[in-house]
Amino acid sequence: MVDLVRRKLVTLARGPAGQLSLPWLFSQQQFVDACTRCNKCVDACETQIIQVGDGGFPHVDLTINECTLCYRCASVCSEPLFKAEPEAPWQADIQLTDRCLALQNIDCRSCADACEPMAIxxxxxxxxxxxxxxxxxxxxxxxxxxxxxxxDAINLVLRET
Ligand code: SF4
Ligand code: SF4
Ligand code: SF4
Structure with missing residues (x-):
């Protein structure tokens, strides 16, 4: 029988959003197959951005706060779901939408002020x-x-893999 919760989660993780899969996952499919929903990653996250979503599966919500890339979520997980820390946390791109105030000629640089690597x-x-x-x-x-x-003009969007 098709597991609709699992199918929905795979779709969700590929969608636009603040709502993303956890960082460093080998694949979203492996995650929904093997995550035990123990919530150890939820408790370990120092910025409390890991939320429990549909079916009890954890996901990241970057509208709450940033990911410090601390790797704690991966370290506490007892399942073989996460890549090694030197690898990229997400295959994802940052995107600005047309809701951006500066694009509408209203002065705003909040995103650049928050970006330590000066990527904006x-x-x-x-x-x-x-x-x-x-x-x-x-x-x-x-x-x-x-x-x-x-x-609310910025999304981190997972690349199709
Ligand atoms: S890397 Fe750290 S901050 Fe980012 S989701 Fe995992 S525990 Fe949270
Ligand atoms: S924070 Fe950046 S993306 Fe958001 S409205 Fe301001 S300039 Fe645009
Ligand atoms: S643009 Fe800067 S603040 Fe935004 S996700 Fe990239 S590195 Fe982080």
């Missing part, structure tokens, strides 16, 4: 407020830019 920079444009410019090669996927955005 603002370029002066004649006749407009400074416009955001993503340096995707510098983005760590930490999501620190997401919760300070007053327009």
């Amino acid at each position: 920079q603002f370029k002066p444009i004649i006749g407009k407020v400074a416009q955001p410019n993503l340096q995707t090669e510098s983005c760590t996927g930490c999501g620190a830019c997401i919760s300070p955005c007053p327009a």
